[in-house]
Amino acid sequence: MKPDKHYNLAMDLIKSKDYDSARRHLRKALDKQPDHRAALHDLAGCLAMLGDLPGAADYYERLLKLDPDCYSALANLGTIYSKLKRWDDALSVCQKAVLINPRSAIAYASAANILSQMGRTREALQCDRRAIELDPEDPGLHSAYAMHALYSSELTPLEVWKIHQEFGRRFGIREPYGPALWNDQSFET
Numbered sequence: 640m641k642p643d644k645h646y647n648l649a650m651d652l653i654k655s656k657d658y659d660s661a662r663r664h665l666r667k668a669l670d671k672q673p674d675h676r677a678a679l680h681d682l683a684g685c686l687a688m689l690g691d692l693p694g695a696a697d698y699y700e701r702l703l704k705l706d707p708d709c710y711s712a713l714a715n716l717g718t719i720y721s722k723l724k725r726w727d728d729a730l731s732v733c734q735k736a737v738l739i740n741p742r743s744a745i746a747y748a749s750a751a752n753i754l755s756q757m758g759r760t761r762e763a764l765q766c767d768r769r770a771i772e773l774d775p776e777d778p779g780l781h782s783a784y785a786m787h788a789l790y791s792s793e794l795t796p797l798e799v800w801k802i803h804q805e806f807g808r809r810f811g812i813r814e815p816y817g818p819a820l821w822n823d824q825s826f827e828t
Contacts, residue, residue: 642672649681658685674705680712692719710740717749721756729753744774748783760791764802781809 645668652661665682668675683698699716702709713736720729733750740746751766767784774780788794788802 640667642668642675642678645671646675646678646681649678649685653681653685658688661685662689676702676706676709679705680709683712683715687715687719692723695719696723708739710736710743713739714746714749717753721749721753726753726757730757742773744770744777744780747773748780751783751787755787755790758793760787760793763787778810781806 645664649661649664649668652658652664662682662685665678665685668678669682672678679698679702683695683702686692686698687695696716696719699712699719702712703716706712713732717729717732717736720726720732730750730753733746733753736743736746737750747766747770751763751770754760754763754766764784764787767780767787770780771777771784785803785806788799791799794802
């Protein structure tokens, strides 16, 4: 069977969520044509769905050697690196994704999540703000921005409060996380 026949069969199996069978056909396609980019991409996705994150990372890395500007592979690899707690690798991949697609709110949001996990809150908030500029109607981006501030040990209580006030105004919440949470001593510098 030709590589594309295996690939097409795998796509049908993926649609029916039979990732294990799809994986076998994608590997057969790659045995016949090792540089089959779509098969590399989709095999990585199948492995991720099956919980083999290191295997998925390996196939995305192979694909990126052939096509270093494959945005979806970069975005997916960044997510996988994050799940594997490979923060520096995840950030590097997200930065490249932002360079390739600077109008992608998702790329900035991914970078924000990674930076937050690394304890680099101020940089995370900058990425959150850029993501919101690119897609101001996405409530998830606003929520992530507020949560990155709330769980920060880097920001002062006043800075956190201001971000939550901004979030509250955006979504019509009169006093987000209310005054009971913020006493006068919280704002001392």
